[in-house]
Amino acid sequence: MPHVSLQNxxxxxxEDTVALDDVSVEIDSGEFVVVLGPSGAGKSTLLRILNGLTEPTEGTVEIGDSPVSDSGSEVGMVFQMHYLIESMSAYRNALTGALGRTDDLRSILTLNDRDDKREALDALETVGLLQEAEQRAGSMSGGQKQRVGIARALVQNPSLLLADEPVSSLDPKAARDVMGYMKQAASERELTTLASLHQVNIAREFGDRFIGIRDGSVVFDGDREELSMEVVDDLYYGAETEGTFADRAESGTSGTESAGADADADVEAGGVET
Known part of the structure; x- marks a missing residue:
């Protein structure tokens, strides 16, 4: 049985806006899947449906053997914006992930539960921030903040980890650090992971499987070897656009009217998306 199942x-x-159109995808336990596609393709909608934040108009979504509406703490989320409480320490921010498992906010924030405390410290260690546990989140770099966001999701003890454009605002080194820690955490904890990205070269580096979405439909589903330049051209530019992903990267043209411009910038700058 697949861990994640979306059917139709x-x-x-x-009446006029179709964010996802008859999408059927199955993901096995422990897979690290990267969702690619231009802006507005439906990537975020897909992740929001899996997180229970948005209900599908049609079709069924299951995590394990339960509808997504019953999954609750099974799903952890890393957002594009980290949404940390900047006046609090990295440790206390990570600890709020336990809210996914309990309604006792006072117990969490006063650190009465030793198990939650250990979980938060373990999660910070997993993302390489144990030494910065008491550092105020507001004084951290963007990459460190996003790693705290990952730790917060891990404290929830999910079986499915979702990440919506987690490195879109980071420089190439920080982006690779964040994705490296996420991949390591997923491997160590045997998490099924879906991360939506614009940066194709970073996606290739960390993804095991790639799902390409354009205009709300899945147009590609394959591994790293199958993710050819031609596939990327079609995904980001489509048949009607002159030139290719490689041509534009070489010439320095950006095609700013298309979301594929993000992918061009990625090739030229090594992963920066502004």
Missing amino acids: VTKTYG
Whole structure:
């Protein structure tokens, strides 16, 4: 049985906007999957449905053998914006991940539960920030903040980890650090992971499987070897756009009217998305 199953999932907004169109995907336990596609393709909608933040208009979504609506703490989320409480320490921010497992906010924030405390410290160690546990989040770099966000998700003890554009605002080194720690955490904890990314070269480096979405539909599903330049061209530019991903990267043209411009910038700058 797959860990994650989406069958014929469609999500519409109003009468004219189709965010996802008849998407069917199955993901096995422990897979590290990267979702690629231009802005507005439906990547974030897919992750929001898996996190229970958005209901599909049609279709079924299951995590394990339960509907996503019953999954609760099974799903941890790393957001594009870290949403940390900057006046609090990295440790206390990580500890708030336990809210996914308990309603006792006072117990969490006053550190009465020793198990939660150990979980938070273990999670910070996993993302390489144990020495910075007492550092105020507001004084941390963008990459460190995102790693705290990963630790917070880990404290929830999920079986499925979702990450929505987790490195889009980071420089190449910080982006690779964040993705490296995420991949390590997923491996050590045997987590099924879906991360949406724009940066194709970073995706290739860390993903095991790649799902390409364009205009709300899955147009590619394969491994690293199958993710050819031609596939990327089609995913980000489509058949009607002149030039290719490689041509544009070599010439320095950006095609700013298309979301594929993010992928061009990625090739030229090594992963920076502004």
